[in-house]
Amino acid sequence: MNTYWNKPAETMEREEMSSLQTGRLKEIVTRLYRQQPFYRSKMQEQGLLPEDIVTLEDIKKLPFISKQDMRDNYPYGLFAAPMSEIVRVHASSGTTGRPTVVGYTKRDIGIWSEVAARSLVAAGLSKQSCIQIAYGYGLFTGGLGIHYGAELLGASVIPISSGNTNRQIMLMKDFGTTALACTPSYALYIAETMREMGIDPRETKLRTGIFGAEPWTERMRQAIEAQLGIKAMDIYGLSEIIGPGVAIECSVQNGLHISEDHFYPEIINPVTGEVLPDGEKGELVLTTLTKEGMPMIRYRTRDLSVLHREKCACGRTLVRMSKVLGRSDDMLIIRGVNVFPSQVENVLLGVGNTSPHYQLIVERKGNLDHLTVLVELTEEMFTDEVRGLEELEAKIKGELSSVLSVSATVRLVGPKTIERSEGKAKRVIDKREL
């Protein structure tokens, strides 16, 4: 069995890695300054020239990019290659109904496949593996990202996509699936359904899980490993950077190795923007060093993590990020879908012409996330008839599920019943014990 997919890259000495990163950084900054209007104007605002970037440290001089920049430049404003070179577009949900769009050149797809293949090998897969990909295929990067990596590796791919759990389990048994790729909460749901169907996961060939796209904790890992009798590996990625495969756990399971020859990580203080030293918790900021279609310079992921650069017991020298420890914004991930409280606010504005106080309550019922939206009833929304209020609830519910792509229970509550701090309603209560 392979230990590494790309040994030279994954075990490169620090000095060599730094010089590779420096060279690539200078190259991409120069290219963006010359060819990409958005980045050029961002640099000009700071009075920066590509020549100002001499060492890796100099990356600090460059401004951050946020999801808002992507929205402001919807859909293709951040692309750095002509559409004739773009071979694929993916998108994730945005706060105002506008998705954030990412584009890939042929070479980008190659890089993505490479880092995804590295990830699968680090997680213990090989050519002999049979991987069932139960991430959604389509605009979401999860399905196709792992798919291309697994094919490059030479594993047998079952591109089943998400949903239809009974069928997932039937094929898992019949096809001899050895690895399952999906969200961790879906893995638990599959385990529960197997129990209900009277199937012992240990009698299947399933040995490994590649789980990501939503936050999960060590406790959840233990539950999945115990219930499915497998090794559960954490994979990290985000469409803005490339998709799944930005970082992966190795057999040591002590942090996720970032493919830093392609994605340069920094940890910053989310409030001041100051770069923090290794070992300190802060917001992960990523720079793509090789991407062509839509490079990202200092993209603020909003994910909180810690970086460690010591060599890992697995032999990799690639920097490790801790499991994601939370978010520095109010984004929620519900059943793998990104949800922002402001999306709910927009829906309520649209329905009632007013912006009532509201609260999102996220719970895990069984193994699935459940979203309840409490809405404080205003006099404008209030009708004297039960039917009218029920119609209002149904209308809000319908709009929410179409905007969020996640279904929600809507409950009307009385004024001032939602807890407030400093006059502002507490928007989110996450009761999930991950």
Place this chain on the structure above:
Amino acid sequence: MIINQLSVFVENQPGKLAEVLGVLHTHEINIRAMSVADTADFGILRIVVNEPEKVQHILRGAGFTVKITPVVGIILSDQPGSLYEHVSKLSSAGVNIEYIYAFAANSTDKHARVVLKVDNLTLAERLISGECEATEPYRDDACATPNFYW
């Protein structure tokens, strides 16, 4: 007789009704009539009081969602068929009753009282007072149907 009824939104939880009643009690407001419509999550408390505008202001100030809803109040003679008589006037005129509830006055009064919420308040009041009579629905449904289709 048109009455300005108060409708109060109340969550379907222990103590919520008591909160409203407590506010009324503090301000020495007497409830003349009441009914509660309920669902699993919430209820609508409907009350008839003296000086509804003032009470609305008080309840609003206490943090409740309150609306004034005009309804029809009828005083009935205490004998079989008296409610039927009024309701049949409304039904033959095609007036829809959204909800209805009854309440009692003091024990010496031999009359029963009901409150009706209808979809055509003015017409309902005229029908009940005997000011007019109707033999066919006031709404011509044929006109409501568009005579063209997309």
